[in-house]
Amino acid sequence: MTATAPPRGEPVDERLPLQRLLPLACQHLLAGVAAPVSSVILIATTLKLPTGQTASLLSATLVLCGIGALLQSLGVRALRVGARLPFLMLPGGAAVAIFLQIAQEYGPATASGSVLVAAAFLLCVLPFYGRLVRLFPPLVMGTTVVLIGINMIKVTAPMVASGPGLGFATLGVIAVFFLVLRGVWRQMAVLLGLVGGTLIAVLTGTELRVAHGGTFALPDLFPYGAPHFDLLAAVPLLVFALASLAEATGQTVLNSEAVGRAPDPGRDVPRIARADALVSLGSGIFGTSLMVTSAENIGIVQLTRVRSRFVTAAAGVLLIVCGLLTPLTRLLAAIPEPVVGAAGLVIYAVIAVMGFGMLSRTDLSHGTDSVVIALALVAGMLPIVAPEMYADLPSWARTLFGSAIAAGAIAAVVLSAVFRLFGPAPLSGSDAPGVPGAPGAPPGAGTP
Secondary structure, eight states: OOOOOOOOOOGGGOOOOHHHHHHHHHHHHHHHHHHHHHHHHHHHHHTTOOHHHHHHHHHHHHHHHHHHHHHHHHOBGGGTBOOSSSOEEEEOHHHHHHHHHHHHHHOHHHHHHHHHHHHHHHHHHGGGHHHHGGGOOHHHHHHHHHHHHHHHHHHHHHHHHTSHHHHHHHHHHHHHHHHHOOHHHHTTHHHHHHHHHHHHHHHTTOOOOOOOOOSBOOOOSSTTSSOOOOTTTTHHHHHHHHHHHHHHHHHHHHHHHHHTOOOOHHHHHHHHHHHHHHHHHHHHHHTOOOEEEEOTTHHHHHHHOOOOHHHHHHHHHHHHHHHHBHHHHHHHTTOOHHHHHHHHHHHHHHHHHHHHHHHTTSOOSSSHHHHHHHHHHHHHHHHHHOGGGGTTSOHHHHHHHSSHHHHHHHHHHHHHHHHHHHSOOOOTTSOOOOSTTSTTSOTTOOOO
16 A cells, blocks of 8 residues: 655745745845835935934834734734735835825824824724725725825925935936846845945045944834824825725735735735734834835745745844844934935835826726826825915814825725716726726736
8 A cells, every 4th residue: 555645735834944045035135125224214314313213213114024024924823913925014105105294294203193093993994804995996096106106206305405416316326226137136226226325425525424322222112202193194094004905905816826825815915904003003103104015025936936935934034133233224324315315206206106007907998087086186286286275274174185195095085986886887898896806806916
């Protein structure tokens, strides 16, 4: 009688030897580290934080990213947290933009309080995931993301204006890196541009102000003081938290297919969002923006054909170690303002382009969706080009309608729902579901 071989586990559960695990984990680290570094430097430069506080904020963000990667990769089954897929967790560019908008209008303590409110809100609404995700088809998400990008370009441009020569030189360096680099290195073009711009600054006589300290240190709790809670100020982040469910749906489908697992958004998306919310509670405590699970590393999974979730778990450990190495964070915190501004312009312009990409998945031949997009863009662009229009409104109305992101997102959600209910019937074939990963949507049609 021939013995039967034991059944093999799924590729996503494969445990690799250390000599293979570490190099692969470093690849994922390189793909993901640019987002937290550039995001924190943008926050610190925009809010004019001292270098020591910037280093602490970067340390906290890297540690939180590492914890998020561990939660998503390994999961906590008892709490239904984490999808047990090879995901990284990073500060989303749109979330950072909204955080900065709130911080500039109401102060960083209110921005931290808004992060805590949004994270708690996301935990509360997860039981209604199936209904809520339908409020955010590509039409709504695309319009919102376009407005986020445009609004933050306006905010970031003065940083470049503080040293235009250095800023434009950095833009050129970033463009060259995008042109010549390939694979995982191309994903680091902005981070390498920050390094290149800083080298140009040093060579042209700019002094870097590097804070002093020990080798290891824990980040500071509540760096802006006690959080201040303002529900109206938090509205843009609440909308973003809801929209992140639709994005997570597409990413779950994409990642599941990449590792050979049958996609199950109904099971996995609430677990992903629950981990996002728990880590984002830490973000509010340590003074940074909402954390979201990212699909940036899925390309590495497809490139290497290594599908093990333990690789991204190891990358999470490396992120934590990098966050606790304070000489590294202090050096990054000293990057000059025009260099940071140039990187910010690229990041936010890319966000706007991503929004146009989402809108390209909307069928505009019938005209109804194009009207919704046009009206939502009007609501969102007016606070950018003519903010004085809202000066005489009550404070609550000024908060809602005088904020480009809040006004545009709310208008897109409401108009989309109203036109679907009461507008003319769509043409045949134009009413296909637009929610990434929803039944009937193309597999893997998630946000980049």
